[in-house]
Amino acid sequence: MVEKGATSPRERYRAQVRAEIKQHAWEQIASAGASALSLNAIAKQMGMSGPALYRYFANRDELITELIRDAYRSLADTVRAASTLQADLGVLAHALRRWALEDPQRYFLIYGTPVPGYHAPDDITLISGEIMSVLLRACAAATPDRPATSFDEHLESHRHWADESVPTAVMHKALSFWTRCHGVLSLELAGHFTGMGFDPGKLFEAELQDLLAR
Structure with missing residues (x-):
């Protein structure tokens, strides 16, 4: 490109x-x-x-930075386009999975093992923040009122990564959604389900439905 x-x-x-x-x-x-x-x-x-x-x-780090920047920008554009069509967690989840399956190496560069000795510049964090902002907006429409948990209380003092107006329960929902989606995707793309005989896409969908039901 x-x-x-x-x-x-x-x-x-x-x-x-x-x-x-x-x-x-x-x-x-x-x-x-x-x-x-x-x-x-x-x-x-x-x-x-x-x-x-x-x-x-x-140098090598400048090239890696460019590759990481391209990868994050591609994903940010993907989730933003998905949210424009429908601000729904299911839509975002499937957009994320399609993006990851399209190019696993691109996925692992930003969500896999960190490159030893490499430190990303601040603008990379800003781009990844765009992705989380889209996710937080979608979670705001899918998070019912519920009693606070111990992790909600912990998040209250560790919420610098989200706008002050975002409820703690929404932040918790976004983190749960993000970690569980990435958990299934990382294992699938690394081949850990190979030979087990089931469809990883159906496992991803089951995890997603469980999250939405909660």
């Missing part, structure tokens, strides 16, 4: 080369994992010298 904003021939060429570098990076990640990502190996694949490639990405 060529980067937006490239207008002049030189900018378009640079955007095309960066897109090709990222494609090779995804292929490396698929075969050896993000921690093994090598700019020198990508340069060799592209017939470039290491210093030439560094004109496009200064």
